[in-house]
Each structure stands twice: as C-alpha cells, then as structure tokens.
Amino acid sequence: xxxxxxxxxxxxxxxxxxxxxxxxxxxxxxxxxxxxxxxxxxxxxxxxxxxxxxxxxxxxxxxxxxxxxxxxxxxxxxxxxxxxxxxxxxxxxxxxxxxxxxxxxxxxxxxxxxxxxxxxxxxxxxxxxxxxxxxxxxxxxxxxxxxxxxxxxxxxxxxxxxxxxxxxxxxxxxxxxxxxxxxxxxxxxxxxxxxxxxxxxxxxxxxxxxxxxxxxxxxxxxxxxxxxxxxxxxxxxxxxxxxxxxxx
Amino acid sequence: xxxxxxxxxxxxxxxxxxxxxxxxxxxxxxxxxxxxxxxxxxxxxxxxxxxxxxxxxxxxxxxxxxxxxxxxxxxxxxxxxxxxxxxxxxxxxxxxxxxxxxxxxxxxxxxxxxxxxxxxxxxxxxxxxxxxxxxxxxxxxxxxxxxxxxxxxxxxxxxxxxxxxxxxxxxxxxxxxxxxxxxxxxxxxxxxxxxxxxxxxxxxxxxxxxxxxxxxxxxxxxxxxxxxxxxxxxxxxxxxxxxxxxxxxxxxxxxxxxxxxxxxxxxxxxxxxxxxxxxxxxxxxxxxxxxxxxxxxxxxxxxxxxxxxxxxxxxxxxxxxxxxxxxxxxxxxxxxxxxxxxxxxxxxxxxxxxxxxxxxxxxxxxxxxxxxxxxxxxxxxxxxxxxxxxxxxxxxxxxxxxxx
Numbered sequence: 321x322x323x324x325x326x327x328x329x330x331x332x333x334x335x336x337x338x339x340x341x342x343x344x345x346x347x348x349x350x351x352x353x354x355x356x357x358x359x360x361x362x363x364x365x366x367x368x369x370x371x372x373x374x375x376x377x378x379x380x381x382x383x384x385x386x387x388x389x390x391x392x393x394x395x396x397x398x399x400x401x402x403x404x405x406x407x408x409x410x411x412x413x414x415x416x417x418x419x420x421x422x423x424x425x426x427x428x429x430x431x432x433x434x435x436x437x438x439x440x441x442x443x444x445x446x447x448x449x450x451x452x453x454x455x456x457x458x459x460x461x462x463x464x465x466x467x468x469x470x471x472x473x474x475x476x477x478x479x480x481x482x483x484x485x486x487x488x489x490x491x492x493x494x495x496x497x498x499x500x501x502x503x504x505x506x507x508x509x510x511x512x513x514x515x516x517x518x519x520x521x522x523x524x525x526x527x528x529x530x531x532x533x534x535x536x537x538x539x540x541x542x543x544x545x546x547x548x549x550x551x552x553x554x555x556x557x558x559x560x561x562x563x564x565x566x567x568x
Numbered sequence: 569x570x571x572x573x574x575x576x577x578x579x580x581x582x583x584x585x586x587x588x589x590x591x592x593x594x595x596x597x598x599x600x601x602x603x604x605x606x607x608x609x610x611x612x613x614x615x616x617x618x619x620x621x622x623x624x625x626x627x628x629x630x631x632x633x634x635x636x637x638x639x640x641x642x643x644x645x646x647x648x649x650x651x652x653x654x655x656x657x658x659x660x661x662x663x664x665x666x667x668x669x670x671x672x673x674x675x676x677x678x679x680x681x682x683x684x685x686x687x688x689x690x691x692x693x694x695x696x697x698x699x700x701x702x703x704x705x706x707x708x709x710x711x712x713x714x715x716x717x718x719x720x721x722x723x724x725x726x727x728x729x730x731x732x733x734x735x736x737x738x739x740x741x742x743x744x745x746x747x748x749x750x751x752x753x754x755x756x757x758x759x760x761x762x763x764x765x766x767x768x769x770x771x772x773x774x775x776x777x778x779x780x781x782x783x784x785x786x787x788x789x790x791x792x793x794x795x796x797x798x799x800x801x802x803x804x805x806x807x808x809x810x811x812x813x814x815x816x817x818x819x820x821x822x823x824x825x826x827x828x829x830x831x832x833x834x835x836x837x838x839x840x841x842x843x844x845x846x847x848x849x850x851x852x853x854x855x856x857x858x859x860x861x862x863x864x865x866x867x868x869x870x871x872x873x874x875x876x877x878x879x880x881x882x883x884x885x886x887x888x889x890x891x892x893x894x895x896x897x898x899x900x901x902x903x904x905x906x907x908x909x910x911x912x913x914x915x916x917x918x919x920x921x922x923x924x925x926x927x928x929x930x931x932x933x934x935x936x937x938x939x940x941x942x943x944x945x946x947x948x949x950x951x952x953x954x955x956x957x958x959x960x961x962x963x964x965x966x967x968x969x970x971x972x
Contacts, residue, residue: 422907430920448613448623452668460667478669480598481605485667527664530577534665537581538626539617542813542827548619552612562670563614 321363322349329353331395332376336369338407342414351403384418393436396469405432443470447477449553451562452487454521460487461517463560471498475505488513528562535563571651577661579651583631583642584677588778588808592623592672592707595729595773602703604666604673606729611672624675624709625665629653629690633679637736637747638818639783642679646816652681655694659702666706673707674698684715692720695727714754721761730773730805733758738794742784745820759802766803774805781835782812782828783821787858792838792849799842809835834860841867844898845891863955868894871931875947878931879938882918883908895928915939926957
C-alpha cells in the first residue's frame with residue numbers, strides 16, 4: 321500500500337504537514353491535497369494538524385527570503401509530485417540551511433529549481449501578455465489561462481502598477497478571480513463576482529482597434545519570422561491577447 | 569484636412585519601426601500617486617511578426633524632417649504622407665495602452681521639424697504633460713535630437729528613463745556620404761553630456777545608440793571598434809545593430825536582396841561578449857580577419873582559434889575562464905562557481921545548471937575526464953562536429969517551419 325498524507329490544499333498547511341512528517345521520521349509515498357482521488361493501492365492518512373501560520377516567518381528568518389520564494393513557487397506549479405519534491409527539498413534545507421540551493425547534484429534541488437523557474441518565468445510572461453479591458457463600470461478586467469497558478473504573483477505586480485484603478489484578473493482554468501479595491505487584492509471563487517463582470521465600456525473597441533493597428537504596423541515585413549515570434553510568445557497565450565486573437 | 573488618430577498612428581508608427589531599441593530595463597521608477605511603475609528587469613508585452621519584442625509604444629512625434637539622410641524613410645526628398653501628433657494625442661494613446669497592459673511605456677522619437685531646438689521642445693512638452701499632468705510613472709525612452717541646445721537636453725533627461733542618440737554609421741566617411749546633414753560631433757556631445765550628468769534622477773536607465781549594418785562598406789572590425797570606444801568613453805548601456813533594409817532607391821546605397829540578418833546576429837553576439845564576458849575586440853577580430861565567421865558564433869570561433877587554452881577543468885578554473893567556454897553563459901558560470909564549492913561537478917550536473925552541453929563538451933574536463941576519448945581533442949574534429957550540428961539544426965528548423 322502507498323501511504324498518502326492529505327493536507328488542506330494551501331501552502332501553510334502543506335508546510336505544517338511536511339514538518340510534522342520530518343519530526344516523526346515518517347516517509348510518505350506521497351503528499352496530496354484533500355481534492356485527491358485515491359486509487360485502489362492508496363492508503364490515505366489525514367493528520368488534521370493544527371494550523372500554524374508562523375511557519376512562514378520562521379522559514380524567512382532561518383533560511384532567507386530566496387529559499388522561501390523558491391519553496392512557494394514550487395507549490396504554485398502544476399507538477400504532479402510537487403509536494404514530494406518539497407518534502408525532500410525541505411528535509412535538505414534543514415540540513416544545509418540557506419545554502420541548500422547550491423546543491424544542484426541533489427535531485428530535489430535540481431528538479432525544484434527547474435519547477436520554480438518555470439513558475440517564475442510564466443508569471444513574468446503573464447505580466448507582459450495580460451490584456452485588460454475596460455468595463456462599463458470602469459473596472460479593468462482581464463482573463464488568463466496560465467499553466468501554473470501564478471494569479472497571486474501577477475496580482476502583486478499590478479497592485480503596485482495600477483494602484484489607483486479597480487481591476488479584476490480571472491484565471492479561467494482554476495475559476496478564481498483576483499479583485500483589487502485600490503488597497504489590497506483578494507483571490508476569490510469565480511461565482512462570487514459574476515455580477516460585477518459587465519459589458520465593455522463604449523470606447524473599448526476603439527482602443528483595441530488602435531492597438532491592433534499599431535501591432536500590425538510595427539512589424540518589419542522584410543524580417544518576418546514566425547518561428548522566432550512563436551518561441552517568445554507561445555500560441556497557448558494568444559487566446560486572451562487582443563492583437564493575436566485574429567491570427568488564431 | 570484633419571487627419572484622424574488612426575491614420576496618424578499608422579503613419580508615425582510605420583516611420584518609427586526601423587529603430588531597433590525597445591528595451592524597458594535598467595530603471596526602477598516607483599509609482600507615487602499616479603499610474604505605472606518600472607520593472608527593473610523590463611517586460612516584453614508582445615512580439616511583432618518579425619519576432620522582435622514590443623515593450624514600448626514606439627512612435628515618432630512627426631515624420632516631417634528637414635534632413636535628407638539617404639537611408640531614411642522620412643528623408644525630406646521622399647514623397648510620403650506626413651503627419652504630426654499633438655502632445656495630448658500622444659498622452660491619450662500612451663495612457664490608454666498602458667492601463668490595458670499593452671505596453672511598458674513610451675519610446676518617443678521624431679523627425680527634425682523646423683529646427684533641432686523646436687523639435688526637442690515639442691518632445692519635452694509632450695513628456696512633461698505625461699509626467700506632470702497625468703502622473704505617468706511608466707518607462708519613457710526619448711530620442712535626444714542632435715544639434716539642440718544643451719539646456720533642453722538637461723530638462724529632457726530629468727523626465728525620461730533612457731535617452732538615445734543614434735550614430736547610424738560607424739565612420740565619419742559613411743556619415744558624409746549618406747547623411748550629409750548629420751554631424752557626428754553633435755551626437756558625441758550628447759553622449760558626453762549624458763555621461764557626465766547621469767545619476768538616479770537624470771536618465772536613470774542610461775543611454776543607448778544604434779548603428780545601421782550593411783548600408784556602407786565598413787567591416788565588422790570597424791563597427792565593433794566603434795562600439796567598444798563608445799562603451800568605454802560614454803558608458804553606454806547598449807549599442808543596437810540594425811541590418812540595413814533597402815527602403816529608398818539611391819545610387820549611393822547598396823542593392824541587397826535580403827537584409828544582412830546573420831551578420832547582425834553575429835554583431836549582437838560579439839557585443840554581449842564585450843559587455844558581459846570580458847572580451848576585447850582585439851581578441852575577436854584583427855586586420856587579417858576583419859569580419860566574423862558566418863558559420864559559427866564569435867565565442868566558438870575564438871575558442872577554436874585558441875584551442876591551446878582548452879580543455880578547461882570545470883571544477884578548478886577561474887570564473888573568467890568559465891565565461892570563455894562556449895556553451896556556458898553568465899548565469900551558468902555563476903551557478904557552477906557557487907556549486908563547486910560544495911560538490912565536485914560531473915557532466916550530468918552541468919546539464920541541470922543550464923550549460924549547453926552539446927557545445928561546451930568539446931572544451932571542458934570534468935574532474936579530469938573528457939566527454940570522449942582524449943585523443944579526439946583536435947581542431948579538425950571539433951570544428952567539423954560543431955558546423956555539422958549547426959547545419960542539422962537549421963535543416964530541422966526549416967522542415968518544422970514548412971509545416972505551418
């Protein structure tokens with residue numbers, strides 16, 4: 321039988337579970353969120369560990385901001401065994417402290433860094449490729465469908481950049497929306513905000529046409545290079561990009 | 569007749585597109601009570617059909633010009649439609665695009681209308697409006713107009729993140745031939761002034777310039793020498809190289825079938841070697857080899873000519889030696905340098921660190937081991953293999969391209 325430990329689905333509860341397992345010297349076959357559907361060979365164990373939020377601060381102090389960021393980014397990925405990788409990475413972090421990420425010969429470090437970089441790169445890409453529309457109620461509204469769960473990272477970017485605007489960003493795959501009220505942003509389920517997503521404002525089409533015109537004009541015909549464009553801007557992102565939708 | 573915004577944007581973006589620069593990095597303007605901030609790393613918002621990044625709204629204020637540079641679309645003697653924005657129009661487009669996250673900021677350049685001073689005043693007026701009235705804190709790159717009063721350069725520098733003045737042609741002769749109204753001293757004096765005054769408030773992202781490749785007969789050596797000089801003397805952040813595209817017919821201009829894109833690519837690669845890899849132009853080119861090898865990149869070419877310095881032992885050679893190995897970049901060199909203090913590195917570890925092993929393997933040892941039999945470490949063998957790999961890659965790319 322495979323021993324599968326179950327956690328609440330968020331970062332803090334995963335860390336709490338991992339630390340508990342390490343303390344008790346248990347070796348999980350895997351760690352999964354509560355949404356996991358067990359197979360016939362799985363023996364699921366729900367530890368119901370009391371939630372300890374101080375763990376974040378503790379990791380930051382003991383191992384540094386960078387290690388915490390990498391751990392969090394791994395958690396945001398869609399990698400199948402991310403929890404198990406985090407388990408081994410954390411175990412090694414206790415051993416090597418803030419130097420752990422230099423041990424690239426360890427599989428959990430090299431794999432963990434690969435996954436974290438993928439998440440960081442994708443969130444950077446989304447910061448550029450995201451397209452807002454202005455709605456009738458003057459709220460800016462954007463949709464995206466990233467492979468990884470980068471809504472939090474993307475939202476903190478726009479919190480600084482579009483500080484004096486109301487905006488909403490929807491992750492259509494995960495059906496969650498981040499909403500910003502000119503102070504903080506909150507991530508909620510799509511259903512709670514459905515009524516706020518109104519029609520586009522009356523100038524929206526005009527601005528979109530202006531942007532599409534700029535996009536078409538700025539490319540140099542003599543240097544046309546579809547392959548290069550696709551490398552930098554994969555097709556999976558085109559669906560929500562104003563200037564690319566027509567080319568799909 | 570009044571022109572609408574659509575038509576103006578079309579004309580003035582079309583005339584601006586040959587400027588290569590579109591980077592938005594190096595500054596870190598914060599969002600005070602307004603709209604926008606600058607991401608230090610720079611952000612690409614889209615990629616044009618030619619594969620170049622679109623980060624800034626790249627437009628000319630006007631394409632009217634009193635100059636008659638042979639290579640330029642906007643030269644006085646061309647019979648094309650002319651347009652001019654108003655400062656408010658530029659602000660409207662910039663702000664509306666920025667709010668929707670289409671762009672990272674504005675790149676405002678201009679043809680010379682009436683006089684350099686008059687043109688520069690128009691740019692200042694527009695950017696002041698954007699910064700002061702609309703509290704725009706996004707990235708702004710403006711063109712400094714050669715020949716304008718230094719006082720204007722002073723004002724403009726405090727409003728923008730980056731300034732640039734294009735030298736366009738690497739030698740004085742080339743300039744005399746193709747851009748008789750331009751004077752290289754004017755460009756140099758702008759660069760000198762910006763260098764003297766640059767700080768966190770004045771042109772925080774530094775200055776850049778652009779050189780056209782292939783419109784005149786200069787060799788790569790002459791171009792790179794000029795770049796090296798400018799990096800040293802004026803602390804430029806970037807020199808952009810722009811393959812010449814024949815827009816105008818003129819018997820002083822060469823007739824090219826295709827723009828020299830591979831050559832442009834080699835110059836960029838070499839430019840990186842100068843800025844981040846501690847290479848000097850004299851390492852890469854000399855009067856016997858004044859042009860880059862089209863078949864392999866400049867670093868590999870250098871390594872093949874200096875094979876006696878190789879193979880280098882990954883676990884012990886210095887950081888600067890790591891940088892000289894083809895297939896190892898700045899990031900992977902740093903990773904290797906940090907990791908090898910803790911562990912001994914083997915070939916399979918290098919792959920995990922982002923080393924391009926298929927290139928690097930010919931030039932390195934890992935704890936004394938070569939990737940294949942040691943007696944194959946010979947110039948003929950390595951050169952043949954690398955060129956073959958490049959060729960196969962191109963062929964593969966070509967075949968994939970045909971699927972679309």
